Amino acid sequence: MIEMNAHRYCVIMCGGVGSRFWPFSRSEMPKQFLDFFGTGRTLLQMTVDRVLPLVPHERIILVSNEAYLPLLQEQLPDIPRENILLEPARRNTAPCVCWAAHHIYALDRHASIMTLPSDHLILKEEAFRQAMTHGMDFVETHDALLTLGITPTAPETGYGYIQRGQPCQDAEGITEVKCFTEKPSLEMAEVLLASGDFFWNSGIFLWKADTILRAFADLAPDIAEVFDAGDDLYATDAENDFIAGAFPTAPSISVDYAIMEKASNVFVKTVDLGWSDLGTWKALYETSPRNEQGNVTQNCRLITKDCSGSVFAIKGDKVIVAAGLENYIVAENGNALLIVPMDREQEIRHLVNEVKARFGEDYS
Amino acid sequence: MIEMNAHRYCVIMCGGVGSRFWPFSRSEMPKQFLDFFGTGRTLLQMTVDRVLPLVPHERIILVSNEAYLPLLQEQLPDIPRENILLEPARRNTAPCVCWAAHHIYALDRHASIMTLPSDHLILKEEAFRQAMTHGMDFVETHDALLTLGITPTAPETGYGYIQRGQPCQDAEGITEVKCFTEKPSLEMAEVLLASGDFFWNSGIFLWKADTILRAFADLAPDIAEVFDAGDDLYATDAENDFIAGAFPTAPSISVDYAIMEKASNVFVKTVDLGWSDLGTWKALYETSPRNEQGNVTQNCRLITKDCSGSVFAIKGDKVIVAAGLENYIVAENGNALLIVPMDREQEIRHLVNEVKARFGEDYS
Numbered sequence: 001m002i003e004m005n006a007h008r009y010c011v012i013m014c015g016g017v018g019s020r021f022w023p024f025s026r027s028e029m030p031k032q033f034l035d036f037f038g039t040g041r042t043l044l045q046m047t048v049d050r051v052l053p054l055v056p057h058e059r060i061i062l063v064s065n066e067a068y069l070p071l072l073q074e075q076l077p078d079i080p081r082e083n084i085l086l087e088p089a090r091r092n093t094a095p096c097v098c099w100a101a102h103h104i105y106a107l108d109r110h111a112s113i114m115t116l117p118s119d120h121l122i123l124k125e126e127a128f129r130q131a132m133t134h135g136m137d138f139v140e141t142h143d144a145l146l147t148l149g150i151t152p153t154a155p156e157t158g159y160g161y162i163q164r165g166q167p168c169q170d171a172e173g174i175t176e177v178k179c180f181t182e183k184p185s186l187e188m189a190e191v192l193l194a195s196g197d198f199f200w201n202s203g204i205f206l207w208k209a210d211t212i213l214r215a216f217a218d219l220a221p222d223i224a225e226v227f228d229a230g231d232d233l234y235a236t237d238a239e240n241d242f243i244a245g246a247f248p249t250a251p252s253i254s255v256d257y258a259i260m261e262k263a264s265n266v267f268v269k270t271v272d273l274g275w276s277d278l279g280t281w282k283a284l285y286e287t288s289p290r291n292e293q294g295n296v297t298q299n300c301r302l303i304t305k306d307c308s309g310s311v312f313a314i315k316g317d318k319v320i321v322a323a324g325l326e327n328y329i330v331a332e333n334g335n336a337l338l339i340v341p342m343d344r345e346q347e348i349r350h351l352v353n354e355v356k357a358r359f360g361e362d363y364s
Numbered sequence: 365m366i367e368m369n370a371h372r373y374c375v376i377m378c379g380g381v382g383s384r385f386w387p388f389s390r391s392e393m394p395k396q397f398l399d400f401f402g403t404g405r406t407l408l409q410m411t412v413d414r415v416l417p418l419v420p421h422e423r424i425i426l427v428s429n430e431a432y433l434p435l436l437q438e439q440l441p442d443i444p445r446e447n448i449l450l451e452p453a454r455r456n457t458a459p460c461v462c463w464a465a466h467h468i469y470a471l472d473r474h475a476s477i478m479t480l481p482s483d484h485l486i487l488k489e490e491a492f493r494q495a496m497t498h499g500m501d502f503v504e505t506h507d508a509l510l511t512l513g514i515t516p517t518a519p520e521t522g523y524g525y526i527q528r529g530q531p532c533q534d535a536e537g538i539t540e541v542k543c544f545t546e547k548p549s550l551e552m553a554e555v556l557l558a559s560g561d562f563f564w565n566s567g568i569f570l571w572k573a574d575t576i577l578r579a580f581a582d583l584a585p586d587i588a589e590v591f592d593a594g595d596d597l598y599a600t601d602a603e604n605d606f607i608a609g610a611f612p613t614a615p616s617i618s619v620d621y622a623i624m625e626k627a628s629n630v631f632v633k634t635v636d637l638g639w640s641d642l643g644t645w646k647a648l649y650e651t652s653p654r655n656e657q658g659n660v661t662q663n664c665r666l667i668t669k670d671c672s673g674s675v676f677a678i679k680g681d682k683v684i685v686a687a688g689l690e691n692y693i694v695a696e697n698g699n700a701l702l703i704v705p706m707d708r709e710q711e712i713r714h715l716v717n718e719v720k721a722r723f724g725e726d727y728s
Contacts, residue, residue, distance in 0.1 A: 023683075301723050303715060305708075314701070319387075319727045321715045322703040328688075330703065337678070339686040339694065339703060344669075351667060351685045359665050363683045 014118035015065040023336030024313040032119040038298040094258040095250035105209040106234035123274025149199025149268040155189035160201035378482035379429040387700030388677040396483040402662040458622040459614035469573040470598035487638025513563025513632040519553035524565035
């Protein structure tokens with residue numbers, strides 16, 4: 001058992017929706033709430049399981065959307081209700097991070113925070129925990145905003161990249177950040193990969209509460225102002241009423257744009273985590289165990305003939321019988337069924353919009 | 365309105381199961397009970413609708429299986445309960461025909477009977493009714509067992525064929541039968557089609573009650589004996605108790621084998637009905653209206669890209685989004701989903717058996 005530092009908090013961002021995995025994920029049941037690998041644990045539960053050796057339930061803060069409170073309480077009954085922050089509007093990650101930092105700072109002026117997405121895959125859990133412990137030690141002793149950079153294994157075009165800069169003398173594997181790069185073309189991604197200096201942007205952030213609050217004040221004053229107005233109210237009974245009025249007035253922007261790309265005290269810890277953001281069916285396929293026929297299923301009752309390279313993501317105990325499907329996505333949940341070649345998955349978003357336009361929001 | 369002959373009865377055989385349309389048809393909901401064309405009427409209802417100008421509800425007899433009584437009463441509320449004969453065991457068509465003939469003969473010694481499958485498609489309803497009226501006139505005035513032979517339009521290998529013989533002098537379009545031919549090879553089917561003398565065996569039979577009962581006595585005495593034992597009980601309160609004991613002792617054999625292929629007084633009326641036995645998905649596809657993309661659906665909520673030649677048979681108001689499926693069957697009902705190329709539909713039976721063996725009868 002790792003000895004826990006009582007000032008360490010974990011913020012898990014779990015309010016996102018997304019149509020990329022439609023209809024397996026649905027607007028009322030987004031990806032983080034799904035048991036994507038048929039293991040009996042959802043991505044959100046796996047995220048919590050992963051950090052529990054570092055931070056107890058009492059210091060894990062969930063930031064989500066009001067619509068998902070029942071799911072959160074069902075899936076994570078050990079997280080205290082007061083640790084669940086419910087955004088009254090969708091404003092991307094910067095307002096989320098700023099609110100959570102204020103809330104935690106009100107609880108503990110010396111708090112340090114690891115901020116995590118809730119819907120990513122990390123296969124190397126021990127490497128993750130070592131990196132987080134090392135990273136938290138670093139941000140607690142430096143004026144630093146730290147992000148995890150994942151050692152790239154392929155020229156992925158779906159990820160942002162971070163170029164590492166000067167190494168820190170006193171922290172192995174941690175360097176300054178030279179620059180952030182948006183999702184590259186394939187040619188560019190191959191150059192980035194070959195260089196050895198570029199790492200995937202994991203969306204995992206580490207900082208002290210006061211460091212990130214100062215960064216908002218300096219670099220995103222429009223957001224800082226919104227949340228500073230509630231300074232006496234965080235972690236009190238008045239917090240939610242304040243947030244109900246204030247939160248929707250914050251601009252919608254990511255913490256990467258608002259803070260990380262502008263700050264001068266940004267560092268990256270590079271690490272190999274067996275990580276995927278599970279942003280595409282192809283990523284899910286590539287990171288999932290395959291059955292003898294070379295298909296990925298969520299433990300569903302599947303009989304295939306001459307099918308390979310396909311994902312069968314079906315909710316419930318339905319039987320699927322399929323023949324002659326090579327490299328397809330077959331996904332079903334509730335009132336919708338999707339059958340699309342994997343190399344056309346970028347069309348799914350448009351198709352879902354067409355579904356909603358023709359048949360209504362019940363199908364979103 | 366055609367003037368009805370009060371001695372004319374209609375027997376509709378509607379007890380069959382079948383796995384060829386699994387999972388759209390299920391053992392608890394076989395093909396005849398399904399609205400296959402999304403018209404709001406099931407194949408069984410369409411069969412009744414088709415004969416109602418010829419025979420009133422009161423003289424339509426349904427022969428089915430005990431398991432389907434609720435479906436029969438739901439779909440055909442105007443058929444009197446006493447007109448529903450429920451077989452206590454599955455014994456193919458000969459015992460079914462023999463029981464129905466006894467039952468009707470007990471009601472009316474002068475009865476004539478048209479015996480119909482419940483799960484076929486007939487597009488030319490007026491030609492059907494004219495043929496039936498003409499055929500009933502014939503069997504009521506001749507010692508004849510009459511079957512309808514369908515003018516073939518393609519070298520189908522899934523149908524039995526009837527070779528016509530000498531024409532009847534006094535009945536246009538009715539000939540003796542030279543022979544019955546089993547499902548042919550493609551080469552043979554092409555020869556049969558080219559000859560002009562071979563017609564598809566429709567499974568539609570016309571006879572007087574006493575003619576068919578004499579035929580059973582002469583040609584299938586093992587069946588006749590079973591049912592003759594109840595001679596005083598048909599159409600009485602004691603009928604069902606008698607049948608419960610007797611019916612399961614009858615041999616399982618088709619009326620074609622037991623009677624038609626052996627009898628010397630067999631005739632065929634040849635006719636073009638726009639008929640299909642809907643025995644295969646391909647037959648369903650070919651006889652169904654197609655949408656703009658060249659696919660067949662049961663009015664389901666379908667969005668396709670680059671799909672053609674496919675059937676989407678989905679129960680309920682599910683949305684289906686599909687891309688890149690050429691000549692596929694996509695069928696779903698309850699706890700099962702099937703996706704198979706249309707040219708592999710002969711494998712469906714085996715696949716269903718595999719499903720039942722691995723996952724249980726709940727999936728049949």
